[in-house]
Amino acid sequence: MVIFSFDEPKRPEPHNYRVTFPDLNVLEFQFAAIQLNRLSWRDFLTQPNPIAAALMSKMNISKKERPQVKAECLRLLATLKLDPARMQLISGFVDMYLRLDATEEQSFQATISTMGLTEQEEIMEIVTSWQQEGAQKALEKVAINLLREGMATETIVRVTGLTLEQVQQLQTQPQQNNN
Template sequence: MFKYFARLYEKYDLPIYPVVIFSFDEPKRAESTNHSVTFADLNVLDFKFRAIQLNQLSWRDYLTQQNPVAAALMAKMNISREERPQVKAECLRLLITLRLDPARMQLISGFVGVYLDLNAAEEEVFKATIDRMGLTNEEVYMEMVTSWEREGIKTEDGLVLLSFFSYGLEK
């Protein structure tokens, strides 16, 4: 973090507010928010930075945020195994209400798709949840090239081909 800070500070000669977003699932313990270089007789550097550790945040706190970044980052917040399909559905709901342009929609949905890649059972719960939420009745057409719309096809030689298609939510 200090190296990034120093390079940006040197390049632009402007004040830099250092922030790191930790997106890992484990460990859950709080990470360090400083970097220091110290000798027995001299404290050379005591660099501090803000840390946002997603696995310590509740995804429920971001449900009403009209912000595409919130929709994306919810996918990496503290989510129990049972809540994964619901969180993915809530991310989709939030994306639909934001009415983003196709490029932004694809970027955010791609992040969610990668970080909330559901297994077959979870996928069934997800589909039931979006039906129950009424999302399948929205007149929105989205091009999402993510795991939400991927279909795997095995070839004779055992290779897996992925076909991607546009995902339409229409009446």
């Protein structure tokens, strides 16, 4: 099975792959091809499956439906009651592949405000975890930059609000390109 997740082209992809020479067929694979950009996200709204919730974000979505699809992906995800690690993995996939601009974000917020209170709270919990994770990564990046500049660990703790242990852990991590 092959899952094609690209946005373009939308033409049907082949269901086989061949390696040949002019007079010799060396290798041939035949597979089921699932081309997400040719599937309707609406067909997966009622599937109690975390993979469906994630992959809906790469299906055939019109520009005006993007906020609704993101809300529906998260609504479906919230109903599945997954453990926090799986929830974060799948919601991160949705957030990465269905990024909304400011106007779409307003429409997304309006869409989730029309949902039932319980669903709305669960979706906002997912969105809040994205924001918290982003804020944590930003603080860590600032701390790493301050460490590179030679600032005292205690000062970095005061400035960033990170714990001493967190700053010390960042100090011992191999230096990566964090620019």
